[in-house]
Amino acid sequence: MIKIAVTGYTGRMGSEAVKLVLNDEAYELVAVLGHSAKHQNLNEINAYAETDVPVYHEIETLFAKEQFDVLIELTTPEVGYKHTKLALSHRVAPVVGTTGFTPAQIEELQALALANETGGLIAPNFAVGAVLMMKFAQMAAKYFPDVEITELHHDRKLDAPSGTAVKTAEMIAEVRPAHEQGHPDETETMPGARGANYEGLRIHSVRLPGLIAHQEVLFGASGQGLTIRHDSYDRASFMSGVKLGVDYVTVHPGLVYGLDNILD
Ligand SMILES: NC(=O)C1=CN([C@@H]2O[C@H](COP(=O)(O)OP(=O)(O)OC[C@H]3O[C@@H](n4cnc5c(N)ncnc54)[C@H](OP(=O)(O)O)[C@@H]3O)[C@@H](O)[C@H]2O)C=CC1
Numbered sequence: 001m002i003k004i005a006v007t008g009y010t011g012r013m014g015s016e017a018v019k020l021v022l023n024d025e026a027y028e029l030v031a032v033l034g035h036s037a038k039h040q041n042l043n044e045i046n047a048y049a050e051t052d053v054p055v056y057h058e059i060e061t062l063f064a065k066e067q068f069d070v071l072i073e074l075t076t077p078e079v080g081y082k083h084t085k086l087a088l089s090h091r092v093a094p095v096v097g098t099t100g101f102t103p104a105q106i107e108e109l110q111a112l113a114l115a116n117e118t119g120g121l122i123a124p125n126f127a128v129g130a131v132l133m134m135k136f137a138q139m140a141a142k143y144f145p146d147v148e149i150t151e152l153h154h155d156r157k158l159d160a161p162s163g164t165a166v167k168t169a170e171m172i173a174e175v176r177p178a179h180e181q182g183h184p185d186e187t188e189t190m191p192g193a194r195g196a197n198y199e200g201l202r203i204h205s206v207r208l209p210g211l212i213a214h215q216e217v218l219f220g221a222s223g224q225g226l227t228i229r230h231d232s233y234d235r236a237s238f239m240s241g242v243k244l245g246v247d248y249v250t251v252h253p254g255l256v257y258g259l260d261n262i263l264d
């Protein structure tokens with residue numbers, strides 16, 4: 001039995017993660033962490049779940065009072081970083097979906113995991129299809145070095161570009177020599193028109209109500225183009241990746257960045 005705590009349990013992702021844990025016989029939901037005091041028990045958000053799992057509002061109290069193996073972290077960049085650090089220092093393996101960590105923060109957390117001989121996963125996207133999109137994009141970039149990313153999300157999202165877009169750009173940069181794209185003399189007559197610049201690769205962020213999580217990686221070459229697209233229509237699409245992560249971190253020490261590293 002893997003003992004699990006979930007942060008951000010009232011959120012769009014956290015509430016799905018709670019359902020995953022409650023419905024898996026190999027898992028025990030030990031506690032959840034909320035933010036505002038607006039929700040006092042799990043039954044309010046999971047009416048079907050007759051459970052008396054304790055709700056904490058302070059992460060320090062959660063670690064002081066409960067023993068568990070895995071922390072599923074789904075909050076906001078700043079808070080998520082603090083929670084992940086605390087988990088590792090308590091030798092609890094974090095499975096982090098929260099996006100917006102800086103490369104320096106990820107490196108620091110990886111060093112902490114090694115020092116504490118603890119497992120962990122930071123996965124900017126838990127959807128297996130999104131991981132395939134990233135891998136296919138990396139394969140294509142070897143032959144099509146001119147590429148732009150358009151990520152499209154719901155308008156409640158806090159970070160831009162998305163963690164998925166950043167990870168895709170990082171994976172592409174492993175095979176694509178850094179270079180600026182577009183006309184050398186191009187100018188933006190409106191700031192931001194050409195998007196964010198990652199080693200010359202441009203990333204465009206769309207935020208609209210009605211969207212969930214979508215990304216297109218567009219490649220262009222003389223006389224041809226290639227588009228690789230992934231769509232999450234429902235947050236259930238992320239849960240098989242969360243499960244893979246939980247099962248992985250409990251038996252593998254070291255903090256892994258990217259679900260691609262643990263898929264066959
Ligand atoms: N890796 C992946 O596959 C995916 C990752 N994400 C990422 O997951 C994160 C959460 O996304 P989403 O569920 O849509 O966001 P929501 O806004 O729906 O949920 C955020 C949760 O964090 C809680 N929270 C906010 N501030 C604090 C705080 N100071 N202390 C403790 N808890 C806090 C909120 O509590 P309250 O309701 O009380 O304010 C809420 O439960 C984001 O970083 C997002 O980018 C999202 C989808 C997929």
Ligand SMILES: O=C(O)C1=N[C@H](C(=O)O)C[C@H](O)C1
Pocket residue numbers: 099124125126153154157158161162163164165212213214
């Ligand atoms: O905030 C979201 O919704 C999502 N966030 C992740 C990201 O930033 O890439 C994963 C997915 O795209 C949904």
